[in-house]
Amino acid sequence: MVSRPLSLLAELTYRCNLQCPYCYNPLDLSAYRPELDADAWCRVVDEAAALGILQLHLSGGEPTLRPDDLCSIVERARRREIYTNLITQGTFLSDELLDRLVLAGLDHIQLSLQGAHAQLADSFAGAAVHERKLDALVRALQRDVAVTLNCVLHAGNIDGIDDVIALAERFGVKRLELANAQFYGWGLRNRAALLPSREQVDRATASVQGARGRLRGRMEISYVLADYYEVFPKPCMHGWASRFLTVAPDGRVLPCPAAAAIATLTFENVRERGLAEIWQHSAAFNAYRGTGWMAEPCRSCDRKDIDFGGCRCQAYLLTGDAGATDPACSKSPRHDLVGRAAVGSSAAMLPRRP
């Protein structure tokens, strides 16, 4: 029996006015058009509700580039009792849009910063937007919606982690997500420049532990590990096609937001087939479902129901075989691929282009 998915990531558009070098969006951004229109998205929401989806994450790209459509989708999801989470970089969060979103029933906003200080943050964003983001943060915090502040950590900003935590404290943020950059899309392209050293990661981890103790009950800090420096891989998506699905801007349905990069799989489109059908029967979804597809060392490993062999996309991107053990695992015969990258270099970052 195929399990029910819990969460849907709706990528409304890959367009964005910023240029974060760690963006996980694909390099061929223009291949994801035409974008689904609002009616099609509302149909996806209806189908998702019927399939048992409980949470809808609205992302991109920058989803607020489609403000009217965004509000319609939130409203529809709310009507279907689905929890809605807007993932935004905040540069278009006007008072008017915030009010409309809250009225439509938005439950949560995740707003991202590129760092604690304008000069550095703006150098990664590729535009002078830091102050505007802080202004959006203040206005979001004043409204009837939960807010998480997010910052992606990489070699260029991870040493400023204490300042990010202090900023969150100063603004009265109750939830902070500090996420080590993952290497997909533009992030993989820029990996040499983005990957922090082990010492940097260790210091950051210690900062998080200290702050968690100090801020217990006042601020919840979630920390996304740097999998290149872990012994075992992340339990990516809680297993391929087990709980999560993503709908890309053009309607392609993916088991993971990075999965379109896997050229050996073909992904179906909600324009042509229902969401439930795709979830249950699509060859791409069934390819790595469960543990039956695994080869050694995963097959006989006692962690296979814990981390599910790691990330299929990372396995594909690094080894060329989506069915391989994630090279981030220390038991992977190709763990050298991660180690070699981790040696580090100071290559230049290539800003994401639209």
Place this chain on the structure above:
Amino acid sequence: MNPPALAQGVRFRRSADGQGVLLVPEGVVNLNDSAAAIVELLDGKRTIDAIAAALGERYGMDNAVVRSDVEDLLQRLAEKMWVAEAATAP
């Protein structure tokens, strides 16, 4: 002491198969039956005593025992900042 309530950005509901779940910013949290029964009564109006009394009556259990279960759960939820008021002894 204020009656406990779910924090902003936290919702309780039952999924299609009747499972009680907490929808939180970080994701979906499955609740066992007794936790779901408690969380379902968090409306910001009922006090901990009232919740314990209601559940004690429903399951024919001693109120003091139920009350300590309720306090334990609220304590854990408060640590994750999923309930707005921590359970404090009267």
